[in-house]
Amino acid sequence: MMNDSIILKTEEELLKDEKEFRGFFKNASLQEFWKAHFLKYNFDPEPDNFNWEYWRKIPLMTKEEFSDNLRLKLRDAEDEMSFSIFNFLLRVTSGTTAKKPALLLHYISEAEKTIEDLERGIRLWQPYHIGLRWALTGILLNKKNAGKSQQFLIIDPFKIDSKMANALIDFKAQSINGLPSNLSKFAAIFSSFSGFASSIKKIIFGGDFVSRAQFEIIRNFFPKINDDLIVSDYIMTECGRIGTFCEYLKKKYGGYQAYHPAVKNGVMEIVNADSNGYGEIIVSKIKPDKAAIIRYRTGDVGKALREKCPCGNTFSLLLLGRADFDYIKCAGTLIIRKELERVLNNFHDDIKEWRADVRELSGVEPIGELSIKIKPSEKLSRNKNKIQDISLKISGGLFLTPSKTLSDLVADKKFMPLRMEIVDEFPDTQKKILLRKIED
Ligand SMILES: [Zn+2]
Incomplete structure:
Protein backbone atom coordinates (compact mmCIF):
# COMPACT_ATOMS: atom_id res chain seq x y z
CA MET A 1 0.00 0.00 0.00
CA ARG A 322 10.76 11.34 -17.75
CA ALA A 323 9.64 7.78 -17.42
CA ASP A 324 11.43 4.65 -18.59
CA PHE A 325 14.89 5.73 -17.67
CA ASP A 326 17.34 4.33 -15.25
CA TYR A 327 18.34 6.86 -12.72
CA ILE A 328 20.78 7.03 -9.89
CA LYS A 329 20.57 9.17 -6.83
CA CYS A 330 23.90 10.76 -6.05
CA ALA A 331 24.98 13.57 -3.74
CA GLY A 332 21.51 15.11 -3.59
CA THR A 333 20.97 14.93 -7.35
CA LEU A 334 19.53 12.45 -9.80
CA ILE A 335 21.60 11.23 -12.70
CA ILE A 336 19.17 10.20 -15.37
CA ARG A 337 20.05 7.97 -18.28
CA LYS A 338 17.68 9.78 -20.64
CA GLU A 339 19.25 13.10 -19.78
CA LEU A 340 22.68 11.65 -20.47
CA GLU A 341 21.41 10.31 -23.79
CA ARG A 342 19.97 13.69 -24.65
CA VAL A 343 23.29 15.44 -24.11
CA LEU A 344 25.51 12.74 -25.62
CA ASN A 345 23.34 12.56 -28.75
CA ASN A 346 24.70 15.96 -29.69
CA PHE A 347 28.02 14.24 -30.30
CA HIS A 348 26.83 11.15 -32.14
CA ASP A 349 29.37 11.76 -34.92
CA ASP A 350 32.21 11.66 -32.43
CA ILE A 351 31.08 9.17 -29.81
CA LYS A 352 30.24 5.70 -31.07
CA GLU A 353 29.30 4.19 -27.73
CA TRP A 354 29.34 5.22 -24.09
CA ARG A 355 28.86 3.99 -20.53
CA ALA A 356 28.54 6.10 -17.43
CA ASP A 357 29.54 5.34 -13.85
CA VAL A 358 28.44 7.29 -10.82
CA ARG A 359 30.22 7.39 -7.50
CA GLU A 360 29.68 9.10 -4.19
CA LEU A 361 32.89 10.22 -2.50
CA SER A 362 32.53 10.47 1.23
CA GLY A 363 33.36 13.65 3.05
CA VAL A 364 31.60 15.97 5.48
CA GLU A 365 28.93 16.00 2.81
CA PRO A 366 28.99 13.45 0.00
CA ILE A 367 30.48 14.67 -3.27
CA GLY A 368 29.35 13.13 -6.53
CA GLU A 369 31.49 11.98 -9.38
CA LEU A 370 30.44 11.06 -12.90
CA SER A 371 32.74 9.17 -15.25
CA ILE A 372 31.84 8.61 -18.86
CA LYS A 373 33.71 6.02 -20.87
CA ILE A 374 33.49 6.62 -24.58
CA LYS A 375 34.40 4.71 -27.66
CA PRO A 376 35.38 7.58 -29.97
CA SER A 377 35.05 7.75 -33.72
CA GLU A 378 38.29 7.35 -35.59
CA LYS A 379 38.47 11.05 -36.28
CA LEU A 380 37.95 12.04 -32.67
CA SER A 381 40.39 9.58 -31.13
CA ARG A 382 43.31 11.53 -32.61
CA ASN A 383 42.10 14.91 -31.38
CA LYS A 384 42.86 15.55 -27.71
CA ASN A 385 41.60 19.16 -27.80
CA LYS A 386 38.28 18.14 -29.22
CA ILE A 387 37.80 15.52 -26.50
CA GLN A 388 38.44 18.22 -23.90
CA ASP A 389 35.97 20.50 -25.65
CA ILE A 390 33.28 17.79 -25.71
CA SER A 391 33.84 17.11 -22.03
CA LEU A 392 33.21 20.79 -21.22
CA LYS A 393 30.11 20.86 -23.40
CA ILE A 394 28.69 17.77 -21.70
CA SER A 395 29.28 19.28 -18.25
CA GLY A 396 27.63 22.54 -19.27
CA GLY A 397 24.59 20.86 -20.84
CA LEU A 398 23.87 17.99 -18.48
CA PHE A 399 21.21 18.80 -15.88
CA LEU A 400 21.47 16.89 -12.61
CA THR A 401 18.85 18.91 -10.77
CA PRO A 402 15.97 20.88 -12.33
CA SER A 403 18.09 24.01 -12.50
CA LYS A 404 21.73 22.97 -12.18
CA THR A 405 24.10 21.46 -14.68
CA LEU A 406 27.12 19.39 -13.82
CA SER A 407 29.32 22.50 -14.30
CA ASP A 408 27.17 24.44 -11.82
CA LEU A 409 27.51 21.63 -9.28
CA VAL A 410 31.27 21.48 -9.80
CA ALA A 411 31.40 25.22 -9.12
CA ASP A 412 29.31 24.64 -5.96
CA LYS A 413 31.78 21.91 -4.90
CA LYS A 414 28.98 19.32 -4.88
CA PHE A 415 30.49 17.34 -7.75
CA MET A 416 33.92 16.48 -9.04
CA PRO A 417 34.69 17.59 -12.59
CA LEU A 418 33.52 15.15 -15.27
CA ARG A 419 35.93 12.29 -15.97
CA MET A 420 36.12 11.17 -19.55
CA GLU A 421 37.90 7.97 -20.43
CA ILE A 422 38.64 6.62 -23.86
CA VAL A 423 38.17 2.90 -24.45
CA ASP A 424 38.83 0.86 -27.57
CA GLU A 425 35.99 -1.53 -27.16
CA PHE A 426 33.25 -2.30 -24.65
CA PRO A 427 32.84 -5.87 -23.48
CA ASP A 428 30.24 -7.76 -25.45
CA THR A 429 27.54 -8.38 -22.87
CA GLN A 430 23.96 -9.38 -23.34
CA LYS A 431 22.46 -6.34 -21.66
CA LYS A 432 24.13 -2.99 -22.12
CA ILE A 433 24.24 -1.19 -18.81
CA LEU A 434 24.62 2.42 -19.78
CA LEU A 435 24.44 3.92 -16.33
CA ARG A 436 25.55 2.27 -13.12
CA LYS A 437 26.55 3.17 -9.61
CA ILE A 438 29.90 2.17 -8.22
CA GLU A 439 29.94 1.47 -4.49
CA ASP A 440 33.45 1.86 -3.18
ZN1 LIG B 1 3.39 30.77 -9.66
Missing part, protein backbone atom coordinates in the same frame (compact mmCIF):
# COMPACT_ATOMS: atom_id res chain seq x y z
CA MET A 2 1.17 3.48 -0.83
CA ASN A 3 0.45 5.06 2.50
CA ASP A 4 3.37 7.43 2.23
CA SER A 5 1.80 9.53 -0.51
CA ILE A 6 2.13 13.29 -0.28
CA ILE A 7 -0.99 14.99 -1.65
CA LEU A 8 -0.32 18.39 -3.22
CA LYS A 9 -3.30 20.22 -1.82
CA THR A 10 -3.92 22.32 1.23
CA GLU A 11 -6.03 20.97 4.08
CA GLU A 12 -8.88 23.32 3.14
CA GLU A 13 -8.77 22.22 -0.48
CA LEU A 14 -8.88 18.58 0.53
CA LEU A 15 -11.85 19.24 2.76
CA LYS A 16 -13.66 21.02 -0.08
CA ASP A 17 -12.88 18.20 -2.51
CA GLU A 18 -14.07 15.39 -0.33
CA LYS A 19 -17.73 15.48 -1.36
CA GLU A 20 -16.83 15.77 -5.03
CA PHE A 21 -14.51 12.79 -4.90
CA ARG A 22 -17.00 10.70 -2.99
CA GLY A 23 -19.59 11.46 -5.67
CA PHE A 24 -17.19 10.63 -8.42
CA PHE A 25 -16.31 7.40 -6.77
CA LYS A 26 -19.92 6.30 -6.63
CA ASN A 27 -20.13 6.69 -10.41
CA ALA A 28 -16.71 5.27 -11.16
CA SER A 29 -17.51 1.98 -9.51
CA LEU A 30 -20.30 1.55 -12.07
CA GLN A 31 -17.96 1.93 -15.06
CA GLU A 32 -16.50 -1.14 -16.75
CA PHE A 33 -13.02 0.36 -16.87
CA TRP A 34 -12.85 0.95 -13.14
CA LYS A 35 -14.65 -2.25 -12.25
CA ALA A 36 -11.98 -4.25 -14.11
CA HIS A 37 -9.14 -2.36 -12.46
CA PHE A 38 -10.50 -2.66 -8.92
CA LEU A 39 -11.26 -6.33 -9.43
CA LYS A 40 -7.67 -6.99 -10.45
CA TYR A 41 -6.49 -5.63 -7.09
CA ASN A 42 -9.37 -7.04 -5.06
CA PHE A 43 -10.21 -3.50 -4.12
CA ASP A 44 -13.74 -3.06 -2.91
CA PRO A 45 -14.82 0.55 -3.42
CA GLU A 46 -16.71 1.99 -0.50
CA PRO A 47 -17.47 5.56 -1.52
CA ASP A 48 -19.47 6.22 1.64
CA ASN A 49 -16.34 5.76 3.72
CA PHE A 50 -14.32 8.10 1.55
CA ASN A 51 -11.62 10.19 3.18
CA TRP A 52 -7.99 10.86 2.27
CA GLU A 53 -6.67 7.87 4.16
CA TYR A 54 -9.10 5.74 2.20
CA TRP A 55 -7.89 7.46 -0.97
CA ARG A 56 -4.35 6.27 -0.31
CA LYS A 57 -5.54 2.67 -0.40
CA ILE A 58 -6.91 2.94 -3.94
CA PRO A 59 -4.63 0.87 -6.19
CA LEU A 60 -2.24 2.78 -8.44
CA MET A 61 -2.54 2.27 -12.18
CA THR A 62 0.34 1.70 -14.58
CA LYS A 63 0.51 2.76 -18.21
CA GLU A 64 0.19 -0.90 -19.26
CA GLU A 65 -2.97 -1.35 -17.23
CA PHE A 66 -4.41 1.81 -18.74
CA SER A 67 -3.67 0.58 -22.27
CA ASP A 68 -4.99 -2.91 -21.57
CA ASN A 69 -8.38 -1.56 -20.55
CA LEU A 70 -8.61 1.24 -23.10
CA ARG A 71 -11.39 -0.54 -24.94
CA LEU A 72 -13.50 -0.53 -21.78
CA LYS A 73 -12.82 3.17 -21.27
CA LEU A 74 -13.98 4.00 -24.79
CA ARG A 75 -17.07 1.87 -24.28
CA ASP A 76 -17.86 3.68 -21.01
CA ALA A 77 -17.54 7.02 -22.79
CA GLU A 78 -19.54 5.93 -25.79
CA ASP A 79 -22.41 4.90 -23.56
CA GLU A 80 -22.89 8.48 -22.50
CA MET A 81 -22.58 9.86 -26.00
CA SER A 82 -24.89 7.24 -27.53
CA PHE A 83 -23.20 7.22 -30.92
CA SER A 84 -20.03 5.79 -32.33
CA ILE A 85 -17.12 7.72 -31.00
CA PHE A 86 -15.07 7.19 -34.14
CA ASN A 87 -17.75 8.51 -36.49
CA PHE A 88 -17.98 11.68 -34.54
CA LEU A 89 -14.39 12.30 -33.73
CA LEU A 90 -12.23 11.91 -36.74
CA ARG A 91 -12.06 12.23 -40.42
CA VAL A 92 -9.04 11.75 -42.54
CA THR A 93 -8.35 14.84 -44.57
CA SER A 94 -6.97 15.02 -48.06
CA GLY A 95 -3.28 15.18 -48.64
CA THR A 96 -2.45 11.95 -46.94
CA THR A 97 -1.47 8.73 -48.62
CA ALA A 98 -3.32 5.45 -48.58
CA LYS A 99 -1.38 4.38 -45.53
CA LYS A 100 -2.75 4.71 -42.02
CA PRO A 101 -4.29 8.13 -41.46
CA ALA A 102 -1.60 10.53 -40.41
CA LEU A 103 -3.72 13.63 -40.08
CA LEU A 104 -6.80 13.43 -37.94
CA LEU A 105 -9.25 16.27 -37.90
CA HIS A 106 -11.92 16.83 -35.33
CA TYR A 107 -15.22 17.62 -36.98
CA ILE A 108 -15.71 21.34 -37.61
CA SER A 109 -18.68 22.80 -39.42
CA GLU A 110 -18.22 25.77 -41.77
CA ALA A 111 -20.22 27.99 -39.45
CA GLU A 112 -17.93 27.29 -36.56
CA LYS A 113 -14.84 28.17 -38.54
CA THR A 114 -15.79 31.84 -38.52
CA ILE A 115 -16.07 32.10 -34.77
CA GLU A 116 -12.97 33.97 -33.73
CA ASP A 117 -12.68 33.14 -30.08
CA LEU A 118 -12.73 29.39 -30.41
CA GLU A 119 -9.63 27.66 -29.30
CA ARG A 120 -8.17 26.00 -32.35
CA GLY A 121 -5.07 24.03 -31.68
CA ILE A 122 -2.66 21.59 -33.23
CA ARG A 123 -1.76 18.73 -30.91
CA LEU A 124 1.42 17.09 -32.01
CA TRP A 125 0.97 13.78 -30.27
CA GLN A 126 0.33 10.23 -31.30
CA PRO A 127 -3.41 9.86 -31.79
CA TYR A 128 -5.28 7.08 -29.97
CA HIS A 129 -2.66 7.16 -27.31
CA ILE A 130 -1.55 10.53 -26.15
CA GLY A 131 -4.32 12.34 -27.99
CA LEU A 132 -6.96 10.21 -26.35
CA ARG A 133 -7.71 12.36 -23.37
CA TRP A 134 -8.07 15.48 -25.49
CA ALA A 135 -10.23 13.63 -27.91
CA LEU A 136 -12.61 12.43 -25.21
CA THR A 137 -12.60 15.73 -23.38
CA GLY A 138 -13.14 17.63 -26.62
CA ILE A 139 -16.07 15.50 -27.69
CA LEU A 140 -17.78 15.77 -24.32
CA LEU A 141 -17.26 19.54 -24.14
CA ASN A 142 -18.35 20.12 -27.70
CA LYS A 143 -21.45 18.09 -27.14
CA LYS A 144 -22.31 20.10 -24.07
CA ASN A 145 -21.73 23.45 -25.79
CA ALA A 146 -23.29 22.57 -29.14
CA GLY A 147 -19.95 22.13 -30.85
CA LYS A 148 -18.53 25.49 -29.95
CA SER A 149 -15.89 24.67 -27.39
CA GLN A 150 -12.69 23.67 -29.02
CA GLN A 151 -11.32 22.36 -32.24
CA PHE A 152 -8.12 20.51 -32.52
CA LEU A 153 -6.04 18.64 -34.93
CA ILE A 154 -4.15 15.66 -33.62
CA ILE A 155 -1.08 14.95 -35.70
CA ASP A 156 1.11 11.94 -35.22
CA PRO A 157 4.59 13.44 -34.86
CA PHE A 158 6.12 10.38 -36.49
CA LYS A 159 4.08 10.88 -39.64
CA ILE A 160 4.47 14.56 -40.35
CA ASP A 161 4.61 15.08 -44.08
CA SER A 162 5.01 18.30 -46.12
CA LYS A 163 1.88 17.20 -48.04
CA MET A 164 -0.12 18.20 -44.99
CA ALA A 165 0.83 21.84 -45.42
CA ASN A 166 -2.32 23.07 -47.16
CA ALA A 167 -4.64 21.35 -44.73
CA LEU A 168 -2.69 22.86 -41.86
CA ILE A 169 -2.70 26.38 -43.33
CA ASP A 170 -6.48 26.10 -43.81
CA PHE A 171 -6.96 25.09 -40.23
CA LYS A 172 -5.54 28.41 -38.93
CA ALA A 173 -4.51 27.03 -35.57
CA GLN A 174 -4.08 29.47 -32.71
CA SER A 175 -1.88 27.25 -30.62
CA ILE A 176 0.41 24.31 -31.12
CA ASN A 177 1.49 21.86 -28.52
CA GLY A 178 3.85 18.92 -28.33
CA LEU A 179 7.20 17.67 -27.13
CA PRO A 180 10.04 20.10 -27.92
CA SER A 181 11.67 17.52 -30.20
CA ASN A 182 8.45 17.07 -32.17
CA LEU A 183 7.85 20.81 -32.44
CA SER A 184 11.34 21.39 -33.81
CA LYS A 185 10.84 18.57 -36.31
CA PHE A 186 7.52 20.13 -37.31
CA ALA A 187 9.20 23.52 -37.79
CA ALA A 188 12.00 22.01 -39.86
CA ILE A 189 9.63 20.11 -42.19
CA PHE A 190 7.38 23.11 -42.86
CA SER A 191 10.10 25.75 -42.87
CA SER A 192 9.72 26.44 -46.61
CA PHE A 193 6.01 27.30 -46.37
CA SER A 194 5.85 31.02 -45.80
CA GLY A 195 3.02 32.49 -43.74
CA PHE A 196 2.31 29.09 -42.35
CA ALA A 197 2.83 30.00 -38.74
CA SER A 198 1.19 33.42 -38.77
CA SER A 199 -2.02 32.37 -36.99
CA ILE A 200 -0.19 30.68 -34.11
CA LYS A 201 -0.29 32.81 -30.98
CA LYS A 202 0.93 30.36 -28.43
CA ILE A 203 3.32 27.42 -28.27
CA ILE A 204 2.94 24.92 -25.48
CA PHE A 205 5.78 22.50 -24.86
CA GLY A 206 5.06 19.10 -23.40
CA GLY A 207 7.08 18.10 -20.37
CA ASP A 208 10.53 17.43 -21.64
CA PHE A 209 13.84 19.16 -21.66
CA VAL A 210 14.07 21.93 -24.25
CA SER A 211 17.50 22.17 -25.82
CA ARG A 212 18.79 25.51 -27.03
CA ALA A 213 19.05 24.23 -30.60
CA GLN A 214 15.42 23.08 -30.58
CA PHE A 215 14.34 26.34 -29.03
CA GLU A 216 16.05 28.37 -31.79
CA ILE A 217 14.45 26.35 -34.61
CA ILE A 218 11.02 26.75 -33.05
CA ARG A 219 11.47 30.49 -32.38
CA ASN A 220 12.57 31.12 -35.97
CA PHE A 221 9.60 29.27 -37.41
CA PHE A 222 7.06 31.18 -35.32
CA PRO A 223 8.33 34.76 -35.66
CA LYS A 224 5.29 36.31 -34.01
CA ILE A 225 5.83 34.43 -30.80
CA ASN A 226 7.66 36.12 -28.01
CA ASP A 227 9.09 34.35 -25.00
CA ASP A 228 5.99 35.02 -22.90
CA LEU A 229 3.87 32.97 -25.25
CA ILE A 230 6.07 29.94 -25.26
CA VAL A 231 4.53 28.02 -22.44
CA SER A 232 6.01 24.87 -21.07
CA ASP A 233 3.22 23.06 -19.33
CA TYR A 234 3.98 19.60 -18.08
CA ILE A 235 1.65 17.46 -20.11
CA MET A 236 1.44 13.76 -20.34
CA THR A 237 -0.29 11.08 -22.29
CA GLU A 238 -3.44 9.81 -20.68
CA CYS A 239 -3.77 12.41 -17.97
CA GLY A 240 -3.49 15.70 -19.87
CA ARG A 241 -1.94 18.59 -17.99
CA ILE A 242 -0.03 17.67 -14.86
CA GLY A 243 1.87 20.87 -14.21
CA THR A 244 1.12 24.45 -15.16
CA PHE A 245 3.86 26.78 -16.28
CA CYS A 246 4.48 29.92 -14.17
CA GLU A 247 6.76 32.89 -14.96
CA TYR A 248 7.76 33.25 -11.32
CA LEU A 249 8.79 29.63 -11.04
CA LYS A 250 10.74 29.88 -14.28
CA LYS A 251 12.74 32.76 -12.80
CA LYS A 252 13.11 31.16 -9.38
CA TYR A 253 14.28 27.76 -10.61
CA GLY A 254 15.93 28.97 -13.78
CA GLY A 255 14.25 26.87 -16.39
CA TYR A 256 11.32 24.96 -17.70
CA GLN A 257 11.20 22.15 -15.16
CA ALA A 258 9.25 23.72 -12.30
CA TYR A 259 5.46 23.80 -12.37
CA HIS A 260 2.39 24.33 -10.29
CA PRO A 261 0.42 21.09 -9.99
CA ALA A 262 -2.69 21.19 -12.18
CA VAL A 263 -5.07 20.10 -9.46
CA LYS A 264 -8.35 21.48 -10.71
CA ASN A 265 -10.79 18.55 -10.56
CA GLY A 266 -8.01 16.30 -9.48
CA VAL A 267 -5.16 15.45 -7.19
CA MET A 268 -1.40 15.17 -7.63
CA GLU A 269 0.65 12.99 -5.33
CA ILE A 270 4.26 12.06 -4.77
CA VAL A 271 4.76 8.46 -3.65
CA ASN A 272 7.80 6.56 -2.42
CA ALA A 273 9.66 9.77 -1.75
CA ASP A 274 13.31 9.48 -0.74
CA SER A 275 14.87 11.49 2.09
CA ASN A 276 15.26 14.46 -0.30
CA GLY A 277 11.56 14.38 -1.12
CA TYR A 278 11.93 13.01 -4.66
CA GLY A 279 9.44 10.34 -5.62
CA GLU A 280 7.12 9.22 -8.38
CA ILE A 281 4.43 11.64 -9.54
CA ILE A 282 0.90 10.22 -9.38
CA VAL A 283 -2.00 11.91 -11.16
CA SER A 284 -5.75 11.77 -10.69
CA LYS A 285 -8.34 13.71 -12.68
CA ILE A 286 -12.01 13.16 -12.07
CA LYS A 287 -13.49 15.38 -14.78
CA PRO A 288 -14.89 14.83 -17.28
CA ASP A 289 -16.30 11.80 -15.56
CA LYS A 290 -15.84 9.40 -18.47
CA ALA A 291 -12.31 10.53 -19.23
CA ALA A 292 -11.26 10.32 -15.58
CA ILE A 293 -8.04 8.79 -14.42
CA ILE A 294 -7.30 7.82 -10.85
CA ARG A 295 -3.91 7.35 -9.21
CA TYR A 296 -2.08 7.03 -12.48
CA ARG A 297 1.64 6.30 -12.26
CA THR A 298 3.43 8.76 -14.50
CA GLY A 299 6.82 7.10 -13.99
CA ASP A 300 8.22 10.62 -13.68
CA VAL A 301 10.31 11.62 -10.72
CA GLY A 302 9.66 14.90 -8.98
CA LYS A 303 9.55 16.73 -5.71
CA ALA A 304 6.76 18.77 -4.17
CA LEU A 305 7.33 22.03 -2.34
CA ARG A 306 4.72 23.80 -0.31
CA GLU A 307 5.52 27.44 -0.95
CA LYS A 308 3.42 30.50 -1.65
CA CYS A 309 4.02 31.80 -5.18
CA PRO A 310 3.28 35.45 -6.11
CA CYS A 311 0.81 34.05 -8.69
CA GLY A 312 -1.31 32.66 -5.83
CA ASN A 313 -0.42 28.98 -6.04
CA THR A 314 0.52 27.08 -2.89
CA PHE A 315 2.52 24.16 -4.29
CA SER A 316 5.40 23.77 -6.71
CA LEU A 317 6.37 20.61 -8.49
CA LEU A 318 10.01 20.19 -9.50
CA LEU A 319 10.34 17.66 -12.27
CA LEU A 320 13.51 15.67 -12.61
CA GLY A 321 12.95 13.42 -15.56
